Amino acid sequence: MALSNMTSDVEAIEETSSSVGKRVPNWVITTASVSIAVALWEIFGRDVNPIFGSYPSAIFVAFVKLLKSGQFLPAARDSAETLCLGYILSVIVGIPLGLLIGRFRVLEAAFGIYVVAGYAMPLVALVPLLVLWLGLGLSVKVAVIFLMAVFPVCINTWVGVRAVPRSLVDVGRSFVASDAVILRRIIFPAALPYIVAGVRLAIGKAVVAMIIAEFFTAISGLGGIIINSANNFDTATMFVPVVFLMAFACGLDALIGLIERRCMPWQAEIGGREGA
Amino acid sequence: MAGISLVGIGKTFAQRSKGRDTVIKVLDDLTFDVADGEIVALCGPSGCGKTTALRIAMGLEAPTKGHITVDQRRVKGCGHDRGIIFQHAELLPWLTAKANVMFGLEMKGIRGSAASDVAMSYLDLVGLSASAERRPHQLSGGMRQRVGIARALAIDPGVLLMDEPFGALDAQSREGLQTELLAIHAKTRKTIVIVTHDLDEAVILADRILVLGEGRLQEVIDVRLPRQNRDSGTLRAAPEFTDARFRLWQALHRNTSPIMVSGNSTDGIV
Ligand SMILES: Nc1ncnc2c1ncn2[C@@H]1O[C@H](COP(=O)(O)OP(=O)(O)O)[C@@H](O)[C@H]1O
Numbered sequence: 001m002a003l004s005n006m007t008s009d010v011e012a013i014e015e016t017s018s019s020v021g022k023r024v025p026n027w028v029i030t031t032a033s034v035s036i037a038v039a040l041w042e043i044f045g046r047d048v049n050p051i052f053g054s055y056p057s058a059i060f061v062a063f064v065k066l067l068k069s070g071q072f073l074p075a076a077r078d079s080a081e082t083l084c085l086g087y088i089l090s091v092i093v094g095i096p097l098g099l100l101i102g103r104f105r106v107l108e109a110a111f112g113i114y115v116v117a118g119y120a121m122p123l124v125a126l127v128p129l130l131v132l133w134l135g136l137g138l139s140v141k142v143a144v145i146f147l148m149a150v151f152p153v154c155i156n157t158w159v160g161v162r163a164v165p166r167s168l169v170d171v172g173r174s175f176v177a178s179d180a181v182i183l184r185r186i187i188f189p190a191a192l193p194y195i196v197a198g199v200r201l202a203i204g205k206a207v208v209a210m211i212i213a214e215f216f217t218a219i220s221g222l223g224g225i226i227i228n229s230a231n232n233f234d235t236a237t238m239f240v241p242v243v244f245l246m247a248f249a250c251g252l253d254a255l256i257g258l259i260e261r262r263c264m265p266w267q268a269e270i271g272g273r274e275g276a
Numbered sequence: 277m278a279g280i281s282l283v284g285i286g287k288t289f290a291q292r293s294k295g296r297d298t299v300i301k302v303l304d305d306l307t308f309d310v311a312d313g314e315i316v317a318l319c320g321p322s323g324c325g326k327t328t329a330l331r332i333a334m335g336l337e338a339p340t341k342g343h344i345t346v347d348q349r350r351v352k353g354c355g356h357d358r359g360i361i362f363q364h365a366e367l368l369p370w371l372t373a374k375a376n377v378m379f380g381l382e383m384k385g386i387r388g389s390a391a392s393d394v395a396m397s398y399l400d401l402v403g404l405s406a407s408a409e410r411r412p413h414q415l416s417g418g419m420r421q422r423v424g425i426a427r428a429l430a431i432d433p434g435v436l437l438m439d440e441p442f443g444a445l446d447a448q449s450r451e452g453l454q455t456e457l458l459a460i461h462a463k464t465r466k467t468i469v470i471v472t473h474d475l476d477e478a479v480i481l482a483d484r485i486l487v488l489g490e491g492r493l494q495e496v497i498d499v500r501l502p503r504q505n506r507d508s509g510t511l512r513a514a515p516e517f518t519d520a521r522f523r524l525w526q527a528l529h530r531n532t533s534p535i536m537v538s539g540n541s542t543d544g545i546v
């Protein structure tokens with residue numbers, strides 16, 4: 001769903017420029033796909049024991065109940081704040097780190113290995129340790145989200161920098177640009193498609209990390225709702241935060257796609273897909 | 277203004293293939309001078325090191341031996357005294373034509389409206405003021421190459437280095453740009469070194485043609501076209517054109533052996 005949203009405007013540009021025949025807009029396809037999926041879930045989910053599964057209308061009823069009880073909004077706000085904090089931190093750190101590692105051979109040899117290892121780090125196992133170090137408050141949750149999201153951002157940026165053609169760097173060098181200027185004005189924009197891909201991948205990682213953090217630390221936020229309702233075998237209520245978070249991630253992804261098209265329209269025009 | 281000299285330039289590339297270190301000796305002992313305001317064409321068989329020589333002259337590549345002087349001064353690395361025009365323009369795809377030209381100016385410390393004005397005047401010189409706000413992918417190959425020329429000219433270098441700048445273009449655009457280059461040269465009197473594998477182009481543009489082979493200068497062909505007569509059709513019909521073109525053709529056929537590769541260790545240079 002997120003991916004098709006990303007390309008919808010790209011297609012729109014092609015359509016207006018070529019205007020050959022009428023094509024079904026992407027958002028219509030996406031909406032139809034989601035509607036069918038929800039309908040199927042509704043039909044077949046009803047036959048399942050409500051402890052083992054749930055279905056959309058029951059989840060919606062549980063959602064309304066949670067809203068009315070005043071539990072949902074504070075929990076969602078709590079989680080969203082933590083999520084954004086950790087996520088933004090990972091982007092702010094991951095991009096420059098990836099740029100430096102990708103650009104300078106010595107830094108790559110010295111620190112690249114930590115990034116690769118860090119990406120494979122079994123974070124779940126380390127959360128209890130982090131709790132011992134950082135306590136149960138906000139900082140440990142932000143740390144968990146950061147540790148989970150920073151590596152995809154960094155690795156993608158790194159790969160992107162390595163993919164920048166040497167000929168473009170030569171343009172900068174031929175005009176006597178400094179290393180810093182080459183990094184900022186040539187390497188960074190040239191690697192931007194990779195960087196954005198990493199930033200998008202990191203959304204999903206951050207959401208998962210947030211729930212893990214909330215499980216392990218003070219039972220709070222949306223993770224708290226999941227745990228509490230699971231303990232009460234209230235599966236429908238447990239699904240509310242799960243579905244909400246997935247929708248939230250899709251929204252965030254669409255937002256980044258929008259920024260991407262605003263800030264780098266050339267990419268859509270160069271890289272556009274042909275045909276259907 | 278400035279002439280440029282290559283003095284005893286040698287260049288080897290180390291390469292690893294199939295687990296063995298191979299040394300590719302591209303340039304051996306290349307020496308030539310280009311006088312201030314002169315146009316010199318660099319010709320030679322493919323792979324003989326023309327691009328390498330040009331990149332060394334620009335400072336993009338360090339020579340293994342020898343040095344470069346610009347206006348009698350030894351230079352190391354890139355400088356604003358030289359400008360390079362690449363084979364495939366190499367415009368920054370995220371910048372408009374104008375911003376691409378401004379990029380070079382900003383690197384020279386010229387900013388804001390001053391840079392904007394200079395950029396526009398050079399886009400005008402290459403006939404692209406109407407396309408200033410377009411991005412490279414919205415331009416044709418010939419237009420991109422013109423932006424590349426404007427970008428290099430805008431920083432007002434004494435020496436212009438061009439690597440097969442019109443090689444990828446169709447015959448018509450190529451001729452158009454050759455004529456334009458001559459007009460620009462008449463106006464600015466830049467020193468120009470142009471790599472080309474096109475015999476006609478070398479003869480039409482250059483005062484002298486240098487034929488490279490085996491890593492060094494093999495032959496020099498003086499071209500004495502009646503240039504006061506600028507119409508390119510008349511020039512091509514002139515006996516001097518035919519004569520120079522034939523001498524170049526002969527020279528290229530005498531020098532067709534390309535590079536030397538040594539098979540074994542790092543020190544094993546042929
Ligand atoms: N960076 C490099 N590393 C290794 N070999 C190179 C490199 N650049 C050029 N060469 C080799 O040097 C030779 C000359 O290349 P080049 O200067 O591009 O020739 P030309 O422009 O005359 O066709 C070629 O054999 C090429 O493979």
Ligand SMILES: [Mg+2]
Nearest residue numbers: 326327328439
């Ligand atoms: Mg070449």
